[in-house]
Amino acid sequence: MWSFRLLGAFRVERDGAEVAVGTPQMRTVLALLVWHANEVVPVGRMFDELWGEVPPASAKVQLQGIISRLRRVLGKERIATAATGYVLRAAAAELDVELVRQDLAAARGLIAGGDVALGATRLREALGRWRGPVDLQLTEPVATQLDELRMTVLEERVDADLLLGGTADLIGELTAAAAEHPLRERVRAQLMTALARRGRVPEALDVFLAFRRTMVDELGVEPSEQLRALHARILRGEPVARPALPLPRKAHQPRQLPPALPDFVSREELLTELADVLTAPRREHGPLVVVSGAAGLGKTSLVVQLAHRVRERFPDGQLFATLRGDDTMAVLQQFLRALGVPADLVPAAEDECSALLRDLLAGREVLLVVDNAADARQVRPFVPAEPGCAVLVTSRRTLGELEGARLVRLGLLDAGESAELLTKIAGVPPGDALVAHCGGLPLALRIAGALLLDHPHWTADDLAARLADERTRLDWLEAGDLGVRASFDASYRQLSQSHQMLFRRLGLLPATTVPGWLAAALLDIEQTGAERVLEDLVSWHLVSTAGCGTAIRYGMHDLLRCFAAEQAEPEQGAVLTRAVGACLAMAESMAARLPTDGLKPAPGTALRHHVEPDACDPVAWFDTELPTLQAVVETAAVCGMAEHAWELASVCQQYFDHCGHNAGPLAAGLTGA
Missing domain, CATH: 1.10.10.10 (Winged helix-like DNA-binding domain superfamily/Winged helix DNA-binding domain)
Known part of the structure; x- marks a missing residue:
């Protein structure tokens, strides 16, 4: 071209x-x-x-x-x-001159029709076509005419910006334009308006007085009646009002929600609660709800179900988009096009897109659904100032740093809800074993239901038998474009190196929960640092917590543990050696503090002190940590560290002897050593 x-x-x-x-x-x-x-x-x-x-x-x-x-x-x-x-x-x-003239005509039409923000954007694009001073060496005053065209576009764009409420960013630009064109009255009026709105009234009055002197000295005339009237209003202290932003005559009303799942089950209480939040009478700020949870928990399904439930409350439209990586800009542009912005008028900068989106939502009632946000930074550009709008967000992180958000942490389905979902999908009762292997994870349950439909010769027990082995469970939990492993992998890849390291090292231990000191041994760092990494994993919903205060412990969902165990750990031997060493040191310390007063409990029961279980109560400590110690012994034995396993088991035997237990669970873990 x-x-x-x-x-x-x-x-x-x-x-x-x-x-x-x-x-x-x-x-x-x-x-x-x-x-x-x-x-x-x-x-x-x-x-x-x-x-x-x-x-x-x-x-x-x-x-x-x-x-x-x-x-x-x-x-x-x-x-x-x-x-x-x-x-x-x-x-x-x-x-390029004709393109500017077209831009100017189109902008005037948009502004006349109420699309002030779009008109301003079109005028900015027109100004962007100038590449510098015009240098045509012709006898015709071409340069003068083109400069007049540029100033016309600039003045009309400033008028649009003033209509939209802009002032601060205009003052420097208008000051330069007034210096370049000292006799241009419209620029002076705009500069006076911008200064007055910012509270800089003396400067606004000085602009008028300087312009009047120039007009009288050079042309022998007074400023126009309109400029003198503006000067009088500012002098009297009357506010220079911001005009109301007209709405587009033909506002687009997008309907972008994906269909709600026909077999959605449970979470009725949560849906009712959030629907009340979104449909409550107008407040100063529109509601912002963030639904977070681990991969596969059904966050998107819940939010879509909720959005359909409240869509009548947002008659001006519902917007929906899924963020994939760092593509905030692409989704902003998608929303602008859905609201009627022509593709050639969509801004190229993220902050301009966000500002234009807020302009378009002014005075309207629109529901925005932003799926799969990685962090608060991705969400903020979508949050309008309008109380009539609402924003629904899903994320694999909690996003506690997002200002004014209602945070909802989605949990697992219980056994009854899981069975109901599987029955709706597959049409047959699933059985307890299959439900247990899916661990209340909706994605796993949906895949299990799909597998039963794809393999009509399988019973629920047949599928449960295939899922029984944790080492191959994730291999089976795949159906078409659905996969538990792939869903977890997307979360894992977003982690930093240190977070990935702790996550996969937790997968080395089949324990239900671990304390912070053991995580520190896995990473070979101070406990405080390890707990910070653990808490980040909690925020990502890859690790769960139990207890509180100093007794807090960290665990993993069974399917997440299966995924973590699959990740290659190049330092497995050293990691397990440190884990056994840390357990041995703690166990020896607690065993040395076991009471020696000769008290013997009844056979098969543990000695209970009249204090809360904490680090000062060695019996309570062993009671709490026994599953972890047993897991470490079993892992060490399987990995060829029999000597270390026997040493830790021997220390634990002191606790069993003291409490009248036998060491059956630990001994069972050593049979293959």
């Missing part, structure tokens, strides 16, 4: 690359033809530009030679011969 650029240094381009025009005379003739594109330029007019009032005798022949060479550059069909001269044939899209 050809482009003829006059807004700056004269330039001809083809497909974005500059085309060398040739001699200065060729450039002069072509510039004149471009300025009068699609109009006949008389031969005499060209003589005047090339040679002034005394053209040479060979002027006609020389001009024909110039036109011939230009045709070789541009194509012979580009410059046509007319009865009195020549004409350059060019489409409006090829002429």
Whole structure:
């Protein structure tokens, strides 16, 4: 595509690359033809530009030679011969001046129709077509006319910005424009308005007085009645009101919600609670709800179900998009197009898109659903200031840093809810074993239901048998484009290196929960640092917690543990050695503090002190940590660390002896050592 650029240094381009025009005379003739594109330029007019009032005798022949060479550059069909001269044939899209005029006309139409924000955006695009000062060396005042066009576009864009409430960013721009064009009254009025709205009244009055002196001294006239009236209002302290933003006459009302699941089950109490939050009478700020939880918990399904339930409360539309990685900008642009912004008017900067989105939502009632946000930074550009709008967000992180958000942490389905979902999908009761292997994870339950439908010769017990082995469970939990492993992997890949390291090392231990000191041994760092990493994993819903205060413990969902165990750990031997060493040190310390007063409990019962279980109560400590110690012993034995396993088991035996237990569970873990 050809482009003829006059807004700056004269330039001809083809497909974005500059085309060398040739001699200065060729450039002069072509510039004149471009300025009068699609109009006949008389031969005499060209003589005047090339040679002034005394053209040479060979002027006609020389001009024909110039036109011939230009045709070789541009194509012979580009410059046509007319009865009195020549004409350059060019489409409006090829002429930057025509594009500005189109932008100006379109912006005026948009603003007149109420789309002030879109009109301002179109005017900004028009101003962006200038590449610098105009340098055409023609006898016509082309540069003056193009500068007048630029100032018209600038003034109309400033008017639109003032209508939208902008002031602070305009003052510097208007101050420079007033200095460049000291007799331009409209710029002075805009500068006075912007200063007054910012509370800088003395400066606004000074702008008027300086302009009046200039007008009287240079032209011998007073400023217009309109400018004097503005000065009087500012002088009296009357507010320079911000006009109300008109709504578009034909506002788009998008309906983008995906269909709700027909087999959605449970969570009725939560849905009712959140529906009340979203449909409550208007407040100062619109509701912002964040539903977070681990991968596969059904966050999106819940939010879509909720959005359909409350959509009548948002008659101006419902927007929906899924964030995939760092694509906030793409989703903002998608929402703007859905609200009626033409694709060629969508801004190219994220902050401009966000500002335009807020402008379009002003005075409207729209529900925005933003799925799969990675962090609060991705959410903030979508939050409007309008109390009539609402935002629903899903995330695998809690997003506690998101200002004003109602945080909802989604949990697992219980056994009854899981059985109900599987029955709805597969049409047959699932059985307790299959429900247990899915662990209350809706994604796993949906995949299990899909597998039963795909394999009608399987019973629920057949599938449960295939899922019984934790080492291959995730292999079976795949159906079409659904996969538990793939869902977990997306969360794992978002973690930093240290977080990935602790996550996979927790998978080395089949314990239900671990304390912070054991996590510190797995990472070989201080306990405080390890607990920070653990708490981050809790925020990502990859690790769960039990207890509180100093007794807090950290665990994993069974399917997450299966996934963690699959991740390669290059330092497995050293990690397990540290884990056994940490357990041994703690167990030895607690065993040394076991009471020696000879008290013996009844067989099969533990000695209970009349204190709360804590680190000062060795019996309570062993009671709490026994599952962890047993897991470490079993893991060490399986991994060929029999000596370490026996040593830890021997220390634990002191607790069993003291409490009258036998060491059966620990001994069972050593049978293969």
